[in-house]
Amino acid sequence: MHSEPIARLLIPVMIVSLILLLTGGCAMERTVAPDSVAETYGSPDDELDFLDGLERRRVVTNHDALFGLLMAADQAGVPEVYEEQLAAARERGWVSSDRDLPANESARVGMIAVAVCDILEIKGGVTMRLFGPSPRYATRELVFRRILPRRTENQSMTGLEFIDLLSRVQERQDFRRAEQAREARRENGSRTDARPRIDEAAGATEELG
Amino acid sequence: MKHLTKRWQGLTWCACILGAATLAHANVAPDPAADDEAADETAATVDPPTVREMGELAEEVLRAAEALSAEARAIAEPLEEGEQRVLQAVVMNVTGRAQWREDAESPWRNAEIDDVLSPGAMIRTGGRARLTLRVGKNATVQIDRNTRLSLPEIVQEGATLRTRAGIERGRADFKVDEIGLRNDFTVTSPSTTLAVRGTGFGLRYGGLDGTQVVAARTNEMASIELTYFLSRVTVLLSGAAISSDRQQNPVLAALFQTVGPPAAFTAAMEDAEMVDALADAFERNPIVDLRQVDVTLASVQDTLNLPVLTGPADSPPVDGFVPIDLPTFNGELFTLIVGFVCQQLGQTFESFESGLIQAELITTVPQEFGQAFDNIMAICDASETYTESDWIGIFDEIITFCQSIASNQEQVNLCVNIFGDALSEQFQSGAFEQYILDNLDLPQ
Numbered sequence: 001m002h003s004e005p006i007a008r009l010l011i012p013v014m015i016v017s018l019i020l021l022l023t024g025g026c027a028m029e030r031t032v033a034p035d036s037v038a039e040t041y042g043s044p045d046d047e048l049d050f051l052d053g054l055e056r057r058r059v060v061t062n063h064d065a066l067f068g069l070l071m072a073a074d075q076a077g078v079p080e081v082y083e084e085q086l087a088a089a090r091e092r093g094w095v096s097s098d099r100d101l102p103a104n105e106s107a108r109v110g111m112i113a114v115a116v117c118d119i120l121e122i123k124g125g126v127t128m129r130l131f132g133p134s135p136r137y138a139t140r141e142l143v144f145r146r147i148l149p150r151r152t153e154n155q156s157m158t159g160l161e162f163i164d165l166l167s168r169v170q171e172r173q174d175f176r177r178a179e180q181a182r183e184a185r186r187e188n189g190s191r192t193d194a195r196p197r198i199d200e201a202a203g204a205t206e207e208l209g
Numbered sequence: 210m211k212h213l214t215k216r217w218q219g220l221t222w223c224a225c226i227l228g229a230a231t232l233a234h235a236n237v238a239p240d241p242a243a244d245d246e247a248a249d250e251t252a253a254t255v256d257p258p259t260v261r262e263m264g265e266l267a268e269e270v271l272r273a274a275e276a277l278s279a280e281a282r283a284i285a286e287p288l289e290e291g292e293q294r295v296l297q298a299v300v301m302n303v304t305g306r307a308q309w310r311e312d313a314e315s316p317w318r319n320a321e322i323d324d325v326l327s328p329g330a331m332i333r334t335g336g337r338a339r340l341t342l343r344v345g346k347n348a349t350v351q352i353d354r355n356t357r358l359s360l361p362e363i364v365q366e367g368a369t370l371r372t373r374a375g376i377e378r379g380r381a382d383f384k385v386d387e388i389g390l391r392n393d394f395t396v397t398s399p400s401t402t403l404a405v406r407g408t409g410f411g412l413r414y415g416g417l418d419g420t421q422v423v424a425a426r427t428n429e430m431a432s433i434e435l436t437y438f439l440s441r442v443t444v445l446l447s448g449a450a451i452s453s454d455r456q457q458n459p460v461l462a463a464l465f466q467t468v469g470p471p472a473a474f475t476a477a478m479e480d481a482e483m484v485d486a487l488a489d490a491f492e493r494n495p496i497v498d499l500r501q502v503d504v505t506l507a508s509v510q511d512t513l514n515l516p517v518l519t520g521p522a523d524s525p526p527v528d529g530f531v532p533i534d535l536p537t538f539n540g541e542l543f544t545l546i547v548g549f550v551c552q553q554l555g556q557t558f559e560s561f562e563s564g565l566i567q568a569e570l571i572t573t574v575p576q577e578f579g580q581a582f583d584n585i586m587a588i589c590d591a592s593e594t595y596t597e598s599d600w601i602g603i604f605d606e607i608i609t610f611c612q613s614i615a616s617n618q619e620q621v622n623l624c625v626n627i628f629g630d631a632l633s634e635q636f637q638s639g640a641f642e643q644y645i646l647d648n649l650d651l652p653q
Binding site for chain 2: 047048051052055071072125126129130148149157158159160161162163164165166167168170171
């Protein structure tokens with residue numbers, strides 16, 4: 001019968017198809033926006049206009065995401081050009097050096113999650129500690145910590161969602177700064193009174209602001 | 210009226226103190242036109258006020274107090290029925306980047322203390338900003354970061370103070386005071402309209418969770434009573450409870466925030482039979498049994514007939530722990546990883562023990578520690594090849610042990626993390642690479 005030669009032919013075809021399917025799946029095209037809000041409002045001084053513009057966007061682009069995240073990480077030193085922002089992101093380990101990241105393509109939740117874990121210095125669970133902050137496990141970590149709702153790393157975000165996420169990140173940054181200020185006070189101070197003095201409280205408030 | 214009388218008395222005393230301080234300051238303040246020498250002499254030779262001057266001072270203070278008192282009374286005075294007076298808002302404090310504009314067409318301007326905003330004004334804040342407003346006669350609003358808020362209406366109509374505030378994104382905390390007039394305070398978000406009675410509350414609206422009503426930061430103990438628009442159900446909030454337009458009942462909101470809502474949540478809320486099924490699902494989940502829902506569970510039991518979900522008092526909750534799964538790894542890799550963990554279990558537990566003592570979670574090695582070790586060794590000895598369930602089983606044993614020594618959720622998480630650190634040490638020590646070389650037939 002001819003069944004054996006056909007089977008021999010089918011197996012390589014199926015393997016090739018599977019490889020094509022898998023690589024095709026990985027290289028699935030993402031939404032590309034006509035422009036990014038950060039193109040128009042790309043300076044930290046334009047922050048409020050940037051937020052207003054972003055709020056109405058149905059998808060956050062890589063340019064908008066990197067600008068917003070770099071602002072959250074370091075408001076003073078954010079470069080205005082996308083290429084420099086991308087370089088800064090690569091330097092911080094948010095984006096791997098071999099990965100192309102078109103400015104107007106929709107940002108992946110995974111990339112945003114890696115950046116958030118870096119900004120908030122989240123070490124993660126055992127897996128993330130062992131294998132590093134990959135987009136997959138950074139996303140899971142943020143879901144676990146309720147910073148993100150249930151999402152997967154390849155999804156995109158709307159502008160309003162991204163602003164909400166930025167608020168959560170900045171809120172936790174405030175908590176961390178307050179916690180660090182308290183720890184520093186505990187280490188430096190020899191006082192037995194746990195309550196801060198008025199001048200210290202004012203200093204901590206300024207630090208938070 | 211008794212409390213009002215007390216308030217006027219308080220105001221009068223405040224006015225007395227302020228007035229006296231002001232006048233005293235005016236009496237001793239150096240004349241700016243005088244030269245330094247004269248000023249020094251004046252400071253050295255100032256005479257105490259005479260009895261006559263003291264009498265005049267007292268009269269002055271009383272007049273100021275009466276004026277202030279009358280002004281305060283006038284503020285709380287109801288208008289004639291049908292009469293309407295437009296009120297305004299004043300910026301009390303600004304931190305960071307904050308802007309406002311008169312209406313949707315006007316240009317934005319930077320907010321500064323004492324800026325006066327009329328109804329229709331819009332306010333927006335940046336990432337590290339916060340702005341406090343006094344709105345009308347009776348409300349204080351603290352606008353949080355990344356927020357845009359509008360004030361379409363601030364008006365006194367007869368004996369009613371009517372205020373409308375709209376949050377387009379972000380969060381604002383409201384404190385509404387009782388000043389003897391009727392309060393009609395409404396806050397809207399893009400998905401909800403809330404008519405709120407109470408002293409303090411916060412409303413936040415964002416893309417991730419929609420509208421959420423939370424306790425105001427300035428008043429964590431506030432009791433909030435609110436009714437959702439087009440809903441007959443009154444929701445009561447206190448402390449850190451949250452009510453949202455998706456989950457109006459704060460108890461269920463807290464419950465689902467902890468355990469995650471089942472897929473059929475919406476249907477279950479409307480279907481009594483589904484509620485029972487939902488309750489069964491909760492009962493069967495062993496993790497849920499240990500969780501404590503720290504809000505008034507009794508009210509939910511009365512309403513929905515849910516079973517008691519709180520565990521025994523000595524069972525700490527494991528908040529949100531998700532067993533680590535490695536779905537992209539095949540069976541051989543699990544065999545390698547679990548096999549390595551088994552091989553290094555003694556050293557891992559030594560490091561784990563010292564970590565626990567250092568973190569002051571234990572002072573002496575408890576019996577459960579040895580039990581956990583034995584149970585993991587039993588997993589190790591059960592087979593020569595391992596699967597994902599063995600990997601999870603090891604962590605289940607660690608969690609069980611951590612629950613037995615911890616008194617709260619933070620301690621459980623800390624304990625599990627200490628084990629994770631101990632395990633990481635073994636993986637990073639170079640022994641793992643050697644183990645792989647020893648157990649894999651790698652081409653030379």
